[in-house]
Amino acid sequence: MKHDTVDVAVVTGIKHGDHFLNPGIPEIKREKFNKCCICGGPIERKYTPDGEMYWDLGENAEPVQVGRCCGACNMMEVIPARLAEFVNRNSQKEKK
Numbered sequence: 001m002k003h004d005t006v007d008v009a010v011v012t013g014i015k016h017g018d019h020f021l022n023p024g025i026p027e028i029k030r031e032k033f034n035k036c037c038i039c040g041g042p043i044e045r046k047y048t049p050d051g052e053m054y055w056d057l058g059e060n061a062e063p064v065q066v067g068r069c070c071g072a073c074n075m076m077e078v079i080p081a082r083l084a085e086f087v088n089r090n091s092q093k094e095k096k
């Protein structure tokens with residue numbers, strides 16, 4: 001499955017300057033992150049303690065959207081929508 005990506009500037013380190021008035025320049029690299037299908041922002045990457053990336057696909061965005069979303073949207077949108085769906089389903093059962 002192909003995922004939409006979004007370019008993010010990532011600071012990878014500081015290049016040491018040659019003078020005390022020029023202490024250093026941040027080294028910035030543009031990287032492609034998977035794109036959140038709700039807010040359009042980058043999906044955060046998860047790393048092991050050894051610094052190896054093991055997950056960059058975020059969370060399942062259903063029922064809000066079909067696709068993947070970032071952690072913030074999962075907390076703010078997806079989980080409340082799932083709870084609402086669950087509550088509605090149960091209250092419909094009670095009416096029968």
Ligand SMILES: [Zn+2]
Binds near residue numbers: 041
């Ligand atoms: Zn998002």
